[in-house]
Amino acid sequence: MSTPAKWEAVIGLEVHVQLLTQTKMFCGCTNHYGDAPTSHVCPVCLGLPGSLPVPNEEAIRLTLLTGLMLGCTLAPVARFDRKNYFYPDMPKNYQISQYDDPLCAGGQVPLDPFLFPKEIQDTAEAKAGRAIRLTRIHLEEDVAKSFHFEDRSGIDFNRAGTPLMEIVSEADLRTPGEAFSFLGSLRQVLLAGHVSHADMEKGQMRCDVNVSVRPIGQKEFGTKVELKNLNSTSGVRRALTYEIARQITACEKGEAIAHETRRWDDEAGATFTMRTKEKAHDYRYFPDPDLLPVRTDQGLLEAARTRLPELPSVLQARLIQAFGVTAYQASVLGADRILCAYFEKAAAQAKSKATVANWILNDFLSTQPDPATTPILPEFFGELADLVADGTINSAQAKKVFAELMANPASPREIVKRLGLAQISDVSALGTYCDEAIAANPRSVEDYRAGKTNAINALKGFVMKKSQGKANPLQVDEILKAKLSA
C-alpha cells in the first residue's frame, strides 16, 4: 500500500464531467440517459451533411461556475476547436473541444481530509491539507456510445453531443489516497454548484490518470503511463496502488517504463497494456470555423457569478463555528447539502446544537432516511436534544423517545408525555428512593463505606428500577453520595 521511502509517485488526473443541462452541447436535443437508443437525435448531433453547431450557453455558464468555485482564471474570450480523429462513435469524425483558449485556467481543488479513505484519515497524509493545482477546465461534446455484439456493433447516439466538462489537474498528486480525496473533494464542489451529479459509477464523472514514479529528491518526472477504465473512486485508488508498485518494482530491477496506456482490470486487480504511445496521435486541432469566439464577459460570467453556492470548505468552517460540530461531522454534513439543510433547521432553535448533530448523524442516519421527504420534522431533533440538556429526560429515555419518534413521528415533548417518561428530578421524591435503596442493600452500603466506590452502582440500579428508569441519574448520584457519607 505505501510507497517505499526511496520512491515517490507523480500523479495527474483528467476528469470528465457530464453537465446538468436540459439540452445537448450544440443542438436542442434532450440531454438524458437511459431512453431508447438514438431517440434524442437531430441532424446536428448525428453530424449530417450541412448541419451546424450552436453552443449551449447553460453549459458555458456551468463551466464558468465551476471555474469560479475552484478559483480559476476565467477567459474573457474562449474558443472552440476541432479535434480530429476517426471513430465510429464520433459522428463528424472530429470532436468539438477547446484547445488553445479554454474557458478556465488554473485554480485548485483543496483536499478534504475526511474524503481520504477511512482508514488513513488519521495519517499525516490526510491531515496535510494540500490543495491540488488545476491546469485548466474546458468544455467539449461527448461521443456516442458503442455496443459490441457477437458479430456486429451498435451505436446509441443519445450521448453524442452532450456537454462534457474536462478538468485537468497539474501533476501535483503524490499518493493514491490523495487521488481518492481529490475526486471526492471535486465532487463536493460540483454538487454544491448543481453542475453535475458527478457519480463515477454512473459515468457522470470519468477519470483518466497519468502516473509515473521517480526517486525522492529527483526533479525530473519519470516516464508516464496513462490508466483507463477507472469506474469508481476506489477503483482509481486501487489501480494507482497497483500501478505505482508495478513501476517501482520495474525501476528497482532497472527496467524502463514504457510510455503507454494501460487498462485497469478491477477483477484481476491489475493493469494491462492497451496501446503504446510510440506513435503519438496527431489530433490536428484548429479553431472551429462554425463557432464564433465565446465572449464570456458579456453576461455569461455575471450569470454564473450569481449562482455561486457556499463552497464545501466555507460551509464546513461555518458549521464548526456556528454549531460546534466536529470537523468530521462538518465534512459529512457538507457532503450532503439536503442533510445539511435539515441539520441547520434542526439546530437553529436548539440550545445544545452539537448534540443535535450527534442525533442526526449517528442515530437518524443509521435508519437510512431521506431527509428531503421524511415526515420527521428537523425541529424534533432540536427538541429531543434540549429535553436531555434541560434534564427532562435522561439519555436512556432519550433513546426510547428516538425509537418512538421513528415509529410514530410526533413532537418529542408529546412522546415524553405519551410514554410517561419525564425524569424525576424532585429532590424529596428521589431522597425517598435513595433511602429505600440504602435500607434494602446493607451489603453494598458497607462495601461503599469500606472504600469500594463501585458499590454505589448497585444502589443507583435499585433507584432506577424503583423509579421505572425515570430518576435523574446525576441527582441520584449526588443524593446517594451525600446520604452515604453522612
Added chain:
Amino acid sequence: MSLAYETIATLRHRLLSKEIHPRDILKDLFTQIDAREKTLHAYTYLNRESALAAAEKTDLSLPLGGIPIALKDNLNALGDPCTCASKILEGYKAPYDATAVSLLRQAGSILLGRTNMDEFAMGSSTENSALGLTRNPWDPTRIPGGSSGGSAAAVAGRIALAALGSDTGGSIRQPAALCGCVGLKPTYGRISRYGLVAFASSLDQIGPLTRTVEDSALLLSVLAGHDPRDNTTDLRPPEKFLTQKNGSVQGLRFGLPKEYFLPGMDSETESAIRSAADWFKKNGATLVDVSLPHTPTAIAVYYILATAEASANLARFDGVRYGRRATDARDVLDLYHRTRSEGFGAEVKRRIILGTFVLSQGYADAYYRQAQKVRALLRQDFEKAFTQCDLLLTPTSPEPAFPLGERTQDPLKMYLADVFTISTNLAGNGAISLPCGFTKSNLPIGLQLIGPRFGEETILRAAHAFEQAHDFFQRLPPS
C-alpha cells in the same frame, strides 16, 4: 415568347395580374429543358412531378409565389437527393431543409431541381462532378465555370429562371461570369449556411445566380438574415434590397486595384472591364487607383485554409451512418479506407490530403497558422481600400470560358481561375459578377463589383445601373 426567357420580376407581375399561372412557367421551362438539357447537362435531378403539383397550390401573395428555382446539389431540401456531385453521397436523400431552402419555400417558390457542380464544390469548371460534365450554353465545347457551373449554365441557358449556388473562392461569380449571368456572393454571415454541405466553413456563402441584378436583389431579400441555427450569421435585422432603382451612380467612388490589372492578362477581358469603368466615370462616378498589396498571397492562403477546413468537414463521410458504404470491409478501418477511396474523386482526395498536411504537427505553424495571419492582412487590405472608395471594380475571371478538358490534368492552372475572386472570400466581403461584354468569339465577360462588408445595397445599385444601361443581359446564347 417562352416564359423561360423572362426574369423573375416580370413573371411576378404577370402572375399577379393573372395573365399567367405558375404551371405555365413550369411547362415552358420543361419544354426548354427537354430541348437543351441533353447538351448542357446542368441538372443532376429534376423535381418534375412535385414541382407541377406545387404549382397548383402556390400563394401568389408571397414574394416568390409561383417562381421555380433550381438548387445547387449541395443544399439540403427535405426528401430530395443531395449528392454534392459525389459518389460518396449516392442515394442519399436529405432528411431536412437547409435554412435557405426553407426560406425559399416560405416565400412561395417552387423547387425545380438540383444543379450540377464540382464534387463538394471543389473546382472551377464543374469537370470534377462524379455525375458528368456540364457545358457552357455559349459554346458547348467549353466549361461553364465552377463550382456552381450547373446553376450558371441553367440560368444562362434559359432552363432555369434563377438558381442558388455556393461560393467559397469564386464558385458563384466565376461561373456567372463565364456563362453571362448575374452571380452574387453575399457578405459572410449574411445568409445562413445551415443545410449547405460545408466545403470550407469560414469561406462558404450561399448566393443567387440570376438573369438580372433586380432578381438577385429579390432573392437576397428573401434569404438574408440571422439564423439561430448558424452561429456565424450576422445579427442585423432583415433588409429589403434595391427597393429604389434610380439608376444613378453619381458620386460613387470605384477603386481599381492595381493587382487585378496585370500585364499579359486577357486583352478582351481587360478592355471590357476598362470600358465598364469608363461608363461609371461618364455617369458621374469617380475612379480611384487602389492597392490590395497582399493579393499575390491569396491563392496560397486559400488553398491552405480551405483545404484544412475541408479535411475536417469531409471526415464525416465514412460509410458508417449514411451515403455510400464499401462492401466486404474487414474491419472499421478498412471500411473507412475503402469507402473514402471509392467514394471521393481525385480533386477531393487531393484537397483532403493537402488540408490534413497543413494541419499536421510540425507543419501547422508554417502553413495553417501562418496562412491565418496572412488572411488577417488580406482583410486589412480591403478595409483600407474601402476608406478610399465605395466599391472595387475588377474582372471576375482573368479570361473567358476555357475549353473542356484543357486544365483537368493541371490543378495549379485550374486554381488560377479564381485569382480575382478568392480574396473576397478570405476577407468576407460581398461581391457580384455581372455581364459587361462579349469576346469576338461571343463568350461572355464578367465584371466584378466588390463592396465593403454588408455593402450589398451599394453593390446592387451600381450593378443595376450598369446593367440597365447595356443590353448584355438580354443577349441569348445560341440555341
